Amino acid sequence: MQQLTLNIVDENGVWERIERDFTSRLPLRNLIWKGGLTQSARFIEQLDIKVTVDEADNVSSHDTLALASEHAGSGRLLNICLLESDSDADTYKAVIKPRVKAWVGRVSQRKGEGWMIVYVASAEEIQRMNNNKFLSMRTSVFDRLKSDFQGKKDAGEHVVLLQAGAVESWNSAFLAMRERVVQALEERVSQLADDMRRMDANRMLPGWNYCKFFVLKEGVVRLYRLMGLQDEALAQYDELEAVFFQLLGAQRLSWFSTFGGLAEGDDYSDVLDTGKRAYGRQLVETTISLFDFRTYLFGCQAQLLVALGHYAELAERAQRFIATFGRSMREPGTGLSAAFVAAWTYSTCMNIAEILEGAPASGGGSVRADGGSAMRALAAAKAGFLAGARQQLDVLGALWQRLPSSSDDVDGLPSVANPVLAAALATDERFDQIYVRTCEQAAQYYVESGRRRFARAMHGDVARLLASRGQWGGAARLLRTLVPGKTEPLSSLDVTALERLAECERQLGNTRDSLECVVRLIARPGADNGYAAMLGDLCGVLGAELGDKRQRMAGDLFKAVGAAVVTRNDTLCVEVQIRSQVAAAVRVDRVAAVLTSGGGHCLEVEFVARDVTLASGESSVMLTADAVSCAGRFSVAAVCVAIGGAEFVAAADTQLSVLLAEHPANPAVRLRPALVADIGCPALRVIVDTRATSIAAGMAIRLFDASSGAPLQVTCCNYAGFAVADGAIVIKDVMDAGCSSEADVELGVDPHMPPTAITVCALFKTATAERRVFVGTASVDTVPALAVSAHAVALSESRVAVILRTQCTVDSLRLESLQAAVPGAEWALGEASTVMHRGDVVTVVREIADSLELRLQGEARFVSPTEDFNHPRTLRFNVVCSAASQAVAVHMATGSRFCRVLEPTPLSVRIRIVGSTAAQMRRVRVTVREDPAHWLIAGAIDCEVDVGDAEVCLEYSLVALGPGFLPLPVVCCASVDQSVAMGTLVDADFPTLCAVPNHGAMAVYSVPVVVRA
Incomplete structure (x- = not known):
């Protein structure tokens, strides 16, 4: 960019003496400027200005466009005439005044240029001038210059005095100089503003030209930029852009010669390099192409945004520019190939990313207070441009692969100006390096911005490239890091990564791993039917690898949703409803359902069906189990679907159960x-x-x-x-x-x-x-329904009573016969059957010769009501019994004996008889009341006793013959010499409940008896 200049006219050799002091005070600082289009005062911190000495005067141009394009933002801004003289009044009038007057006349006619006369005086001259002022004399050269050339109505000073050695004098001179500069700038802007308003008002008239309007407005932009008012300059360019798009919508673009983009190097340029071509001259001459204009306009905006430090805004604008202008270049009639657009987009994205790389650590002038957020946003922007560049590499790579290796032409792109892109298109190796590096840089910036999902997408692109090159191992290693855990949901990026990983694993021969990827793809909601064929192929390959074995696979491809028993005469069948998540029908080698009975001892039954087709959704499968026959209620523990060498578990959301019958044909x-x-x-x-x-x-x-x-x-x-x-x-x-x-x-x-x-x-x-x-x-009673016992009771020294008892231990039965034998005796119940209920006892008593140990053998035949009466069951017994010894117990209470089971030993009873003071002979007899079948009485049954003052005890034995409440025997006693009936001495009206032991234990019990004299 050109600079504003300050031209020094020095005919007296003054400049050499004051040059150092003059230039040390440049650039001009702290200017207050009020001439903006916004009519608001602005503070200009400094204004860079170039000093020229005795530069030749240019011919003043009155052409507005020439002024705007060549002089508005550059050229002479202020003319300074340096004078030094000790001449008298006549010399001044004859020489100095005409020369100065001619100079002022020339420079004052130039638009947008100011002028000043700086009279340099020595210290002595300054002293004389001060003295003359004291005497009211104005005869110095400076006074005459001021009188002749300082107009009464001029704002500011045109004639200033400078004492080279006085700082105050320098400050005063530069203050006046700043005023002249500001005035000149205001005049330029005002003039351009008036011209722009007139031209903008005529926009709809024939002959109006946007390019000329652009040149006019850009003159103001140049002034703003030179003054450091970058935001004002950017606002002007934004207005120009808005007008352009308004006209673009109305299709009034006849001011552009062609669309452009066909020149060599158009596919690659530095966005900030707006001086690459004579864009300004082309605009003035209306020969600029649309491509060059769009490039130039965005480049100017980008320069201002960088100068302002608004990198985040630059990124946003660049994204819009690349997207919109890219679409424009692809429209029919532009004459640009897809390869050119891809190369231009790649170069522009990389260029913007490099510009953003120069942003300061604070985030590039972001208005955000949170610097961390600004930095993350900037990192995301850089990643986005790198990702865009990577997309263009995909396009160019695809186009390049279609051409013969000997051709340098890439689908209408004769040469590539971008050296990096040219190197990428030279060889596969170089292309891969640049592609991977671009993806990795983008992924790094995505991670810095917190967008890890996009970073994964970049790594996925690298894996895609490696896979396309046949580098399956490297691609698989990278993809394994990108695929989420098996319990995590899958996004669209995850689905793509899984698909690629499945192919890599298949190419590497990892059939199981490839199959796991396909299963996850199928199991996700909304999966298409393209995976069904992959599933079948991989399962078949796995089957060939494993032979007769099968590999259990994780995944919920199938679900068991119902089970029911199907009645058939020749086999055992279970119908299972299976819901398949595969979007197409699947041919299944084997479906097996494992049914378990549960409980402590688990029984398992496997039902199988072979060569089954499972449709998408629910299917009914008939399973059979000829190898097993097992009745009862079973739960469906597992349903397995085997395809090739893979086996999938069809889990059930709820517990399924069936009631199985025995196999109708099996033994x-x-x-x-x-x-x-x-x-x-x-x-x-x-x-x-x-x-x-x-x-x-x-x-x-x-x-x-x-x-x-x-x-x-x-x-x-x-x-x-x-x-x-x-x-x-x-x-x-x-x-x-x-x-x-x-x-x-x-x-x-x-x-x-x-x-x-x-x-x-x-x-x-x-x-x-x-x-x-x-x-x-x-449920089978393995213990016989009858309890048989035999007991021997000593009746006397030479006789023993053998008691055979049979008790019913079930609800009911019919006792057909009971036979037994001991050495020297045999007996039987007889042929007449007896119906017995639980607890009933049949007793047979036989008296035999005394023996210390007896072996009793026999059998009982009986029939339960639920069994065949023609086939009675036989219970054989062979027991050894010994004669029971008698034990004595005395109780002073009355009551009855209750027996639940047969007693193993007799009950020994002692009768206590209390007589009068005189000795008497008494007769005692023990009998049984009512039913004599209750008790077997042994011992002293009928005898005479001698009763006196002391009591007499009489002992006898009782053996229970049946269960239940048994009335006690009656003891009768009378005097021997009296012929009267014997009286009852026992009161048994109050039954007493006694504990009953197990019938197999040996014990002695006593019966409560009271005998009164």
């Missing part, structure tokens, strides 16, 4: 109470029914406690075809379809704590060598 194993069992040995009956399936190589049957899952050991089985091995039941023979076989087995469990429910598990092979399993649970 079944039933558990029933044993038909023949020994007392004290828990046993059950195992029934095998082959139904519609033949068993090729036998069957292994194991029993478990259903509540705890503990195995139950089978200890004995003596039936043909059945054997016991390692606690299990083994059938070794081949069994044809429709056959049935059964056997009683004994269990090695505690008879006092038998299992309440038993689970049976049978393993076998069919005729086609298929392994199958039957699992069932049944």
Whole structure:
């Protein structure tokens, strides 16, 4: 930019003496200027001005455009005539005055130029002038100059006195000089303002020219810029831009010769370099192209924004300029290729980013108070321009790849002026370096601005480039850092990164990792159907790699939404509803549902379907389980969908359950109470029914406690075809379809704590060598429904009473027969059946010869109401019993004996008889009231006793013959010599409840009896 000049006219050689002092006071400072278009006073801190000496006078131009373009913002601003003389009055009039008058006449006619006469006087001359003033004499040369050339109406001084050695004199002279400069500037601006108003008023008239209007207004801009009023200058350019777009909308652009952009180097220029071409001359001559004009106008605005330090505003304006002008260049008729527009956009973006790089650390004059926010915004702007440059590299790279390697022409771009871009288009290696560097710089600035999502996008572009070059490993490593965690939602950028990572992993042979990426892509909402084929292909490749194995994959591609049992005559079926998130139909190799019974001992059943097609949305799949037969309520623990070598779990939002029946065709194993069992040995009956399936190589049957899952050991089985091995039941023979076989087995469990429910598990092979399993649970009473006990009671020294008792331990049964035998005696209940309910007792008493130990053998046959009466069950017993000893207990209360179960030992009773003072012979007899079947009486039954002052005790034994409240025996006593009826000595009207022990324990009980004399 040219400078304003101050021309010194020196004919007396004064300048050489005062030059140093004069130039040391430049530039002019602290000017108050009131000539702005806004009519508001402005303070000019300093005004740079160039000093010329005896410069030749230029021909004054009265052309407004010439003035605006050449002189408004440059050229001579002030003319100073330096004088020094000691001449007398005649010399002044004859020589000095005419010469000065001619000079003033010339310079005063120039528009926008001021003039001054500076008379330089010595100290002696100053003294004389002061003395003359005291004497009221005005005869000095300075006085004459002031009188002749200082007009009465002039604002400010045109003639000033300067004493070179006096600072005050210098200050006074420069004060006047500043006034002359300001006045000249105001005159220039005022004149240009008047011209602009007239021209703007004629905008709609024919012949109006925007370029000339621009030149006129730019003259004011130059003045503002020279005065340091950058904001005023920027406002003028903004007005010019607004007018341009108004005219652009009206399509009144005939003032521009062509669109332009076809000259060499137009694709690359420094935005701040507005002097690249003679734009001003072209504007005056109306030969400028639209391309050059837009470039020049934005460059001028950018210069002012940089001067003001408004980098943030520059970034915003640059973004708009690149976007709008880029669209204009792409319009039909411009003659510009896509490659040219891309190269220009790349160069401009990089140029703006470099300019922003020079912004100060405070954020570049931002109006924001928060410097940190301003810096982040500036970093975001730089990142945005770098990202824009990277986009143009994509365009140029795509165009370049279509051309033969020997061609230098890139789709209509004969040469690239930008050296960096030219190097990028030279080789793949250089292109990749510049591309990666641009992306990394943009990512760095995005991170500084806090826009990490955009930074990830830049890294994704680098990965895309590496993948396009076949550098799959580098691309995959970079993409793995960009993909979010599996539980995080996916944005559009994440989807793109996942797609690229899936391809990289596939190219690297990491089939599982590639498949995981595809699964995540499918599982997201709104996924298209293009991933279905990728899913099938990758699963197939994974299957080829794994062989018969399958890899469990994470992801919610499938969901189980319903389950129900389907009744069929030949197999066990479960229908499962599966919702597929794949947008297209998927061919599935296998669908398996694992059903579990839950509880402490978990049973699992797997239902399978093969070669299934799952449609997008919900599909019903029929699953079968021929290998397993298991009845009961089962929960759907898992549903697995296998595609190739991948297996996906179809989870359920709610718990699904089904009620399974036994397999209708597979063999079944039933558990029933044993038909023949020994007392004290828990046993059950195992029934095998082959139904519609033949068993090729036998069957292994194991029993478990259903509540705890503990195995139950089978200890004995003596039936043909059945054997016991390692606690299990083994059938070794081949069994044809429709056959049935059964056997009683004994269990090695505690008879006092038998299992309440038993689970049976049978393993076998069919005729086609298929392994199958039957699992069932049944509540079976392994302890016989009858409790049989035998006891011996000593009646005398040589006789013993053997008591055989059978008690019902179930709700009801029918006792068919009861037989027993001891050495020397046999007896039976008889053939007549007896119906018994829980707690009922059947007692058989036989008196045999005394023996210390007796072995009692026999059997009881009975039938439960729910069983076949033609097949009664048999309970065998073989017990050893000893004669019970008698124990004595005396109670002083009355009552009755209550028995819940049969007593193991007799009750010994002591009768206390109290007589008178005289000795008497008494007869005592013990009888049973009403029903003699309640008690068995042993011991002293009918005898005579001698009663005196002391009491006499009589002992006898009682054995309960049935449960319930038993009335006590009656004791009768009378004098021997009296023939009167014997009186009852026992009061038994108040029954007494006695504790009852377990029938297997040995104990002695006493019956409360009181005998009165």
